[in-house]
Amino acid sequence: MRRWIHSLMILYSILGLCQLQPLIQESEQLASQWVEIVQGEVKGSIVGEDGKPVIAQLRFFDSDGALIKRIQTDIDGNFEILLDEGHYNLEVSKGYEYEMKQLPIEVKKENPLNLKSISLTRLMDWTAKSYLCGDLHQHSQFSDDGLNTVEEVLIANLANGLDFGAMADHNTVDGNDEWLSLSQKLSYLAIPAQEITTNQGHYLALNTSNLIDVTALTSEDEIDQMIDEAHHQGGMIQINHPGRNFSFWNVGGQFDAIEIWNGQAMPPIPNLNDIDEEFAYNQISKQKWFDLLSEGVKITALGNSDNHDISSESITAPISENEQFNEWIAQGLYNGNPRNYVKVEEESVEGILKGIKDGHVFITNGPLMDVTLNEATFGDRVVSTNEAEISYLIASNQGSLEALNVIADGQVIETIPLAEDVPTLGTINLNLSNYQWVVFEVISKSYEYAISNPIYLK
Ligand SMILES: [Zn+2]
Structure with a gap:
């Protein structure tokens, strides 16, 4: 809100200069509010338990x-920021495997804060x-609608605890060289990619370095050709946010992957009420x-997040009459939210691609799962x-977990209660002989959610 006041002030100042009299009085009132905003400095550093610097959010x-x-x-691990004077709660985090540390702070111009070595x-x-x-x-400035440099996205990914990622700019591969070379220096596994953006849906061509120049699709044959081209480059291809704009379901099964959870819409949590249609497409994708x-x-x-702005400042304003929606979007739409946890045989790009191909994946915006069925894992x-x-x-x-749902052939057949804030470990036996596939889903009392890939039966 304050930022709006700043922008309004600048606007009113310009209008004032243009001698628009009726606005001058209001402009003066706002000016008096504006000059009261004084900023103070906060800086510091984050370290791990070993005292070594940690890149954090x-x-x-x-x-x-x-x-x-x-x-x-x-x-x-260093940070520095100017904030308006006042009291804040500072949250320091690094994805879902680290604590989320809360620190109350007071920002004052006369007393710059130096928060050294927050562990x-x-x-x-x-x-x-x-x-x-x-x-x-994810997107960078190489997409006409992306706000950040490749380097900014990479640092934000490391700060959010991500081990690997793909830069998937719209119909260009121009950011990939920088993405790969910067990642090498920071022990991050970068995968070259592109988002093939067409009049009939968007497609992630993962592990491709040459442009797949398709912007219009008119037939299933052309879909086949596009898939072939990605495979030819040694890549994989995913239907992006299919619930939003994909209609070639006859050939849907030819793709390697399907993005059932896109970060620009509400998570595919069961029983969310009255979501605006525009933000309900993950529910459709999951059902498909x-x-x-x-x-x-x-x-x-x-x-995947489909992030275009790592600060998320361009999209935090509530824009719906639905309270659930406003609450969710106020948390911000970030890189890595949601993310894929891929079980790998080796820690390399090849290992990740094989893990995805084999379906050894769960998707999450917080809850972590380790589930086996007769010792088999997701995708087996x-x-x-x-x-x-x-x-x-x-x-x-x-700390808001509620239950683990066992979904067989699309229906919840078992609900296992979970402790809210401590890990839950257990074993159950179920007769699954009448089913073809089983998926595990973690639900919570908030918007935390996770869903696994299937374990195939018979
Ligand atoms: Zn995208």
């Missing part, structure tokens, strides 16, 4: 809990369970994916299912 909330600013440290504890280690996490659909699975198609589901096939043994470990650093 910082969010500043005002005393009403409204998000004022989101920034990242630099690669040496951030890693609570969970899913890498030790062979999972790496990443966001495969379930339909494909029930037709016997094996296709990997992925979730299990034959003996009369007395299937499901073992689960579910955890979250946000």
